[in-house]
Amino acid sequence: MLDAQGFAEAEVRDRARFGPAAAFPAPERYGRALFGAGTGPVPADPLDRLRLVPPVFVPHRLAKLVELAREPVYPDVRLETVVGGLRSTLPLYLSALGSTRVASVDLAVAASAQAGRLGIPMVVGENVAPVNGYGRLAPGAGRSLLDRVRAYTADLPAGFGGVVIQQSTEDADAEVWNLAYSDPGTRPLLDSGRLGFELKVGQGAKPGLGGMTLLDPAAAAKLGDRYTLDAGLGRGTGAVLRSSSPGTFTAEILRQQIRLMRNNFPRARVWVKLPPARDVREAAVVAWEAGADAVTVDGAEAGTGWAPLAFLRQVGLPLAECLRRIGPHPSCLLVSGRMWEGTRVATCLALGANAAGLGRAALLAVDTDAQRGLVNLVDCLALELRMLTSALGRYDVAELAAEDVWAPQAGPEYGAG
Amino acid sequence: MAWDARTGTPPVQEHPPAPAAPLSPREHLSSPVTRSVLGIQHRMLTAAREFLTGQGCTELLAPVIGPVTDPGARGAKQVDVDYYGHRYKLMTSAILYKQASLAAFDRIFFIAPNVRLEPLETASTDRHLAEFHQIDVELAGASRDDAVALAEALVRHVVRQVLAALPGELARLGRDRCAFTGLLAGPFGRRTHSDAVAALHALGHAQSADAEIDWAGEAILSRAATVPFFVTDYPKGSRGFYDREDPDRPGFLRNFDLIAPEGYGELASGSEREADYATIIARIRETGENPAKYGWYLRMLRDGIPGSAGFGLGVERLTRYIAGLASVWQASAYPKVPGVAAP
Numbered sequence: 001m002l003d004a005q006g007f008a009e010a011e012v013r014d015r016a017r018f019g020p021a022a023a024f025p026a027p028e029r030y031g032r033a034l035f036g037a038g039t040g041p042v043p044a045d046p047l048d049r050l051r052l053v054p055p056v057f058v059p060h061r062l063a064k065l066v067e068l069a070r071e072p073v074y075p076d077v078r079l080e081t082v083v084g085g086l087r088s089t090l091p092l093y094l095s096a097l098g099s100t101r102v103a104s105v106d107l108a109v110a111a112s113a114q115a116g117r118l119g120i121p122m123v124v125g126e127n128v129a130p131v132n133g134y135g136r137l138a139p140g141a142g143r144s145l146l147d148r149v150r151a152y153t154a155d156l157p158a159g160f161g162g163v164v165i166q167q168s169t170e171d172a173d174a175e176v177w178n179l180a181y182s183d184p185g186t187r188p189l190l191d192s193g194r195l196g197f198e199l200k201v202g203q204g205a206k207p208g209l210g211g212m213t214l215l216d217p218a219a220a221a222k223l224g225d226r227y228t229l230d231a232g233l234g235r236g237t238g239a240v241l242r243s244s245s246p247g248t249f250t251a252e253i254l255r256q257q258i259r260l261m262r263n264n265f266p267r268a269r270v271w272v273k274l275p276p277a278r279d280v281r282e283a284a285v286v287a288w289e290a291g292a293d294a295v296t297v298d299g300a301e302a303g304t305g306w307a308p309l310a311f312l313r314q315v316g317l318p319l320a321e322c323l324r325r326i327g328p329h330p331s332c333l334l335v336s337g338r339m340w341e342g343t344r345v346a347t348c349l350a351l352g353a354n355a356a357g358l359g360r361a362a363l364l365a366v367d368t369d370a371q372r373g374l375v376n377l378v379d380c381l382a383l384e385l386r387m388l389t390s391a392l393g394r395y396d397v398a399e400l401a402a403e404d405v406w407a408p409q410a411g412p413e414y415g416a417g
Numbered sequence: 418m419a420w421d422a423r424t425g426t427p428p429v430q431e432h433p434p435a436p437a438a439p440l441s442p443r444e445h446l447s448s449p450v451t452r453s454v455l456g457i458q459h460r461m462l463t464a465a466r467e468f469l470t471g472q473g474c475t476e477l478l479a480p481v482i483g484p485v486t487d488p489g490a491r492g493a494k495q496v497d498v499d500y501y502g503h504r505y506k507l508m509t510s511a512i513l514y515k516q517a518s519l520a521a522f523d524r525i526f527f528i529a530p531n532v533r534l535e536p537l538e539t540a541s542t543d544r545h546l547a548e549f550h551q552i553d554v555e556l557a558g559a560s561r562d563d564a565v566a567l568a569e570a571l572v573r574h575v576v577r578q579v580l581a582a583l584p585g586e587l588a589r590l591g592r593d594r595c596a597f598t599g600l601l602a603g604p605f606g607r608r609t610h611s612d613a614v615a616a617l618h619a620l621g622h623a624q625s626a627d628a629e630i631d632w633a634g635e636a637i638l639s640r641a642a643t644v645p646f647f648v649t650d651y652p653k654g655s656r657g658f659y660d661r662e663d664p665d666r667p668g669f670l671r672n673f674d675l676i677a678p679e680g681y682g683e684l685a686s687g688s689e690r691e692a693d694y695a696t697i698i699a700r701i702r703e704t705g706e707n708p709a710k711y712g713w714y715l716r717m718l719r720d721g722i723p724g725s726a727g728f729g730l731g732v733e734r735l736t737r738y739i740a741g742l743a744s745v746w747q748a749s750a751y752p753k754v755p756g757v758a759a760p
Contacts, residue, residue: 167705178494182536184756199705226709248702256703259654263628264491267538291627 007360012340016365016373020383023342045301045338046320050347053406058393074390079382079397083355084294084332085269086162086194089119090382091349091397094374095302095336095357096125096166096198096273109143109151110366114374116152119160123271123296123357124148126166126200126244127211129176135185145176146185153189162194164271168211168244181265195268196293199257201249201283202275204302204337207316210244212306241306251286258290269293271334276300276316281325288331294354297322299337302359323351340377342384350400438746438754446750453586454748457579458736462528464578465552465730468571474554475522479511479529485710487512489657491629493533507532510729512659513714515555516690519723523557528732535755542632543744544682546733547753554687555727561661561671561689564726565647568675568685569605571730572645576600579739592741596679599644605675606646613638613648629655630674635682642678649673658700660688675730681738687728694718 015022025035043049064072081091094115097108108128115122128145135144149163163186167176177197180186189195206212220229220240230241254272261270272287273296274280284295299319317325319337326333335348336357345356358378365373389397392404439445466476482498487510496507508514511529518525532548539545552571556563576597580587587594608616610630617624617634624634629651638648650669653662660670672688691697697718701708708715736748746752753759 175494178492178534181492182494182534182755184537187537250699253699253702256654257705259627259652260704262625263655266492266625266628266631291625 007338007364008340009364012361012364012377013368015340015377015380016368017376019372019376019379021380022376023380023383023387046318047299047344047347049408050320051406051408052343052346052350052388052392052404054391054404055393060395060399061390061393064395072390072395074383074386077386077389077395077397079385081355081397082332083121084164084196084271084296084334086121086164086196087160088121088355089157089160090378091345091355091385092118092339092378092381093121093164093334093355093357094123094362095359096123096200097359097363106370107363107366109147110370111362111374112148113151113154114366114372115362116154116156116161118375118378119157120378121162121164121196122148122152123164123166123198126168126176127213129165129179134176134179134183145180146183149186149189159192162196162269163189164196164198164269166198166200166273168200168247177261177265177268181268190267193267193269196271197261197265197268198271198273198296199261200273201254202246202277202298203273204276204298204300204316204319205307206311207275207277207300208246209307209311210246212244213242214239214306215242216240249283251282254283254286255290258287258292262291271296273298276302276319276322276337278317280317280322281327284326284329284331284333288329292331294332294334296334296336296357297326298357299335302337319348320351323348323353326352328352340381342381342388345381346385346388346397346400347405349397350404351402354398438757438759439752442751442760445752450590450747451750453589454736454740454742455750457583457586457740458732458748460579460582461575461736461739462552462732464575465528465571467578468574469526469552469554472524472567474524474526474556477518477521477525477527479527479553480508480514481530482507483514484713485513486510487657488704488706489659490533490535492536496532496534509533510551511553512657512729513711515553515727516659516692516722516725517714517717519555519557519725520717523723525555527551527553529553529729537756539632540755540757542682544632544734544737545755546745546749547755548751549734549745549749550732551729552732552735553727553729555690555725557723557725559689559726561649561673561687561726564687564689564728565607565649565673568673568687568728568730569645569647572605572675572684572735573600575735576739587740590740590742592739596741599678603644606642606644608646608648609650610648610652610669611650627652627654632682635676636680639676639678639682640680642676645675645677645684647673647675654703656686656688658697658704658706659690661691662696662700671726673728675728677734677738679738681734683731684734684738685728685730687726689726690724692718692722692724 061072079090081088083093112122133144135146165176165180186195217238217240220242228243233241270292271294272292274283276299287295300316319335332354333352334355335353336359339345339356339358340361348356362374365377445451482505484505486495486506486508490509495509498505508531510531511527529551535545535547613630614624614626622634651672653668653670656670660672663669663671674683675685677684698708733745733748737745746754
């Protein structure tokens with residue numbers, strides 16, 4: 001069974017089993033226990049230290065009351081969101097799960113199928129095609145890129161969702177984008193405006209480094225001419241560390257790469273994934289101005305894959321600080337990093353994000369229940385989002401704003417609006 | 418088909434619809450239309466070789482596979498070849514080899530086969546083939562304008578030779594000689610990419626100022642023209658890394674496309690080439706490419722290759738234009754329409 005230290009594993013598995021019911025205490029305690037806020041330890045994650053604070057005066061609720069001719073309640077909250085040019089039933093998407101072994105077994109395919117059923121977009125990691133195959137001529141043992149796409153589209157609601165395929169520097173050799181853009185297998189997505197490509201500039205778990213995979217020596221030998229291999233890190237297991245380069249970017253390189261994506265793939269959505277870097281705002285602005293449909297920022301607390309402990313511990317900006325630095329903006333911002341429940345997602349939306357990506361939570365959910373785990377988790381999260389948003393006096397998640405958020409101590413300041 | 422007496426303009430040929438692809442190789446190859454078209458194409462190639470040789474160009478045989486190929490083909494997939502365990506590519510264009518060939522001769526040309534797995538939507542443009550040929554020219558020490566002038570002279574020479582040698586074949590295909598009056602009489606048109614974008618906007622066509630002219634936009638401009646014209650100065654980010662950025666106009670490239678009139682669309686692409694090693698490395702990154710795979714090319718650049726300019730002129734597209742064909746596949750003996758499995 002999968003484990004995920006440093007993550008709310010038990011809570012995620014509970015939600016994957018019980019769905020929306022897990023948003024509340026166990027019902028058997030009802031009438032027998034007293035409930036109220038506890039005084040637990042102060043969370044280490046600055047995003048989790050923030051609180052959502054409803055107002056007394058709720059002009060948006062009045063507007064909704066006029067529209068409905070009755071008092072609005074939480075099921076009236078609209079969650080449908082445009083996520084990087086793709087229509088989504090919820091302000092959520094399935095993050096890239098990488099090609100690390102944990103995501104290469106059936107979990108990624110199960111997560112794809114459930115994300116499709118939910119009608120939320122799915123990002124396919126940079127390494128899936130180079131490592132597991134594209135799946136057109138040689139079947140990828142059910143794990144190839146096309147297998148993921150097939151699982152995703154099987155029950156995808158019409159007009160919703162979409163598949164966004166990542167590519168980074170070395171993976172450009174595999175020409176995954178060119179292949180997907182000219183492939184009959186992805187054509188229904190392309191023709192319905194639901195195919196996207198994500199330029200991976202970096203990632204949260206190891207900002208400044210490229211993607212990493214542990215390989216057995218035979219698999220490593222096949223990739224040796226394209227990646228950096230380090231055989232001395234396997235603690236006697238023989239495993240070889242395969243690293244991509246982080247890729248060299250300047251503002252001009254990023255700008256022109258995005259323009260070329262738009263030129264070469266005019267019918268595809270263009271996403272750009274940024275690491276939690278100190279110049280995250282400048283990079284995001286370059287990407288948006290060059291025409292990216294979305295910028296994804298992966299907080300330092302994000303990541304499903306293999307990474308050096310030092311980077312997990314102490315490298316990169318927390319997502320809260322990324323949001324503060326980016327500040328107000330008119331474009332589509334997607335965020336990821338330890339997302340699994342409603343308050344964190346709602347707080348990010350209030351601080352300028354349009355949607356949040358599920359990574360580890362999605363893997364744990366499908367590991368708990370391969371048929372419904374992710375659907376259950378998301379149903380629970382959706383219930384929380386509706387309750388939180390309505391409590392804040394709003395009836396569309398897009399209306400959440402910085403004024404809904406309170407920081408308990410002197411710390412980062414969040415701009416209003 | 419007659420000239421328009423009122424406006425004095427030559428007639429715009431209506432393209433009768435062609436089937437999406439030939440039904441069978443035998444039917445295609447034995448059809449009188451195909452025989453006329455391939456006869457014209459043979460004369461075109463003979464004329465092109467005569468002309469370019471007369472211009473001091475040496476014909477080289479083009480490579481078919483290599484460790485890298487031209488990444489500049491928009492949205493098209495390259496074909497991998499397992500070359501003794503190394504991943505090689507079929508040439509999408511011989512551009513990198515054209516520059517390298519200048520180490521042997523100052524003026525060279527190939528008549529080169531290219532393979533590009535184009536996006537499936539190109540099956541209906543009537544001007545895309547997955548397998549096609551280019552007359553590829555490269556001139557050491559030349560400017561963009563030198564390449565433009567040579568491309569214009571080459572096309573004019575080829576058209577003149579076909580008109581003189583094969584009037585009967587053109588007549589059999591219903592191609593009116595008057596269509597070429599302007600081409601033979603005067604200079605080709607010329608406009609910048611920015612002008613072309615503005616013209617399309619004025620016609621209500623949404624065209625990105627940062628991208629190549631899209632296929633529909635190109636068809637609009639082409640239909641409105643009566644003589645071929647060049648579109649120059651494409652924005653950076655719309656073309657391959659080897660097109661030279663204009664030092665006087667950063668963000669714009671010293672390059673061009675040649676567009677045929679009457680809706681036939683793009684015939685050729687060319688540019689002044691970037692030959693500076695460090696600039697090329699940055700440009701490779703700007704196109705999202707991994708410089709590591711261009712090792713042999715970068716070593717040649719580092720050791721120095723001459724500055725140059727050149728172009729690739731599509732043989733089947735030029736054939737289509739000269740013969741007045743509805744679709745470019747009719748200009749190939751063994752057409753590969755994108756997405757259609759054919760011999």
